[in-house]
Amino acid sequence: MTTHSQPIVELTNVNKHYDKVKALQGINLKVMPGEVLGLFGHNGAGKTTMMKLILGIIKATSGTVNVLNADPISSQAFESRKHIGYLPENVSFYDHLTGKEVLTYFARLKKVPKQQITDLLEQVGLTHAMNRAVKTYSKGMRQRLGLAQAFLGQPKLLLLDEPTVGLDPIATQEFYQSVDKLKSTGASIILCSHVLPGVEQHIDKAIIISGGKPLAQGSLQELRQQAQLPVTIKTQGLNGALVTDERFGDFVVAADELKVPEEKNLEVVKQLLEMNNISNLQVLPADLEQVYQYYLSHEHLSQKPVNTTEETKA
Numbered sequence: 001m002t003t004h005s006q007p008i009v010e011l012t013n014v015n016k017h018y019d020k021v022k023a024l025q026g027i028n029l030k031v032m033p034g035e036v037l038g039l040f041g042h043n044g045a046g047k048t049t050m051m052k053l054i055l056g057i058i059k060a061t062s063g064t065v066n067v068l069n070a071d072p073i074s075s076q077a078f079e080s081r082k083h084i085g086y087l088p089e090n091v092s093f094y095d096h097l098t099g100k101e102v103l104t105y106f107a108r109l110k111k112v113p114k115q116q117i118t119d120l121l122e123q124v125g126l127t128h129a130m131n132r133a134v135k136t137y138s139k140g141m142r143q144r145l146g147l148a149q150a151f152l153g154q155p156k157l158l159l160l161d162e163p164t165v166g167l168d169p170i171a172t173q174e175f176y177q178s179v180d181k182l183k184s185t186g187a188s189i190i191l192c193s194h195v196l197p198g199v200e201q202h203i204d205k206a207i208i209i210s211g212g213k214p215l216a217q218g219s220l221q222e223l224r225q226q227a228q229l230p231v232t233i234k235t236q237g238l239n240g241a242l243v244t245d246e247r248f249g250d251f252v253v254a255a256d257e258l259k260v261p262e263e264k265n266l267e268v269v270k271q272l273l274e275m276n277n278i279s280n281l282q283v284l285p286a287d288l289e290q291v292y293q294y295y296l297s298h299e300h301l302s303q304k305p306v307n308t309t310e311e312t313k314a
């Protein structure tokens, strides 16, 4: 039985080569129960390869893969596979069926009680459209139907491959609300994407890969600390006083904006608050996109991965 201290997914020293292509190299990874991992990288970085290894579709060239206490390509994985939900990239359904019929079909395949169908349609906000043909659905509605499909059988592990590609900002937000709801039932989620805006608040930790190699992994806070990215402070009301103030000479990047090393943040905020005419102040830590850009642009400097064994949560 899976206890709370055991990882749901564990990859140890995993390499995957397709002939001469080293699709993954030296991957070490743990995903704990109820944890959401973001898997980030450019096209061809190795994200889908990692998903396929976890699903047991392909075999690692070397290293060990353990998913729900089994090697996903072993015969023992037959049982554990029932507890895995998967939303592939570019999900497609039988367009002439209704949303409810699509889910009924997958529920029968997965041997899941029918009751779950209406519950899940409600959870992803598709109750109003469940009797309409899928061909009338928007891209966002199809993605949400895909998520409901992936969540049939209350999986302990959910794999989402580029789930928000092609979704507008509102649909993306709605999609993540559904993910959060499903996460609250205790499932672990691996979410792979190269669309970063909006993901940040929905993940517990991230791994950034490039050319099959891990560049960094850990909670966002840990990644920010490792990268030593400055905090942005935006001010209002100072009318140019920032630029002429010698104390801020090293930090000013615009008439009302500073970039300050994290350890100086508090000191600078105190100084700013004492200035005449300050009417507002915003402190913004580096976001996921900046963290991602940092690690990719410093790739040549990071010969070895950062934090490959940690499993702390933010």
Ligand SMILES: Nc1ncnc2c1ncn2[C@@H]1O[C@H](COP(=O)(O)OP(=O)(O)OP(=O)(O)O)[C@@H](O)[C@H]1O
Residues within 6 Å of the ligand: 018, 021, 022, 023, 041, 042, 043, 044, 045, 046, 047, 048, 049, 050, 194
């Ligand atoms: N079956 C295969 N045979 C040969 N090479 C492959 C195969 N599958 C993937 N690759 C190669 O492995 C590398 C990683 O591919 P992968 O599909 O995992 O990347 P990805 O990060 O998912 O990319 P994308 O964001 O474009 O989907 C790429 O160089 C790709 O060309």
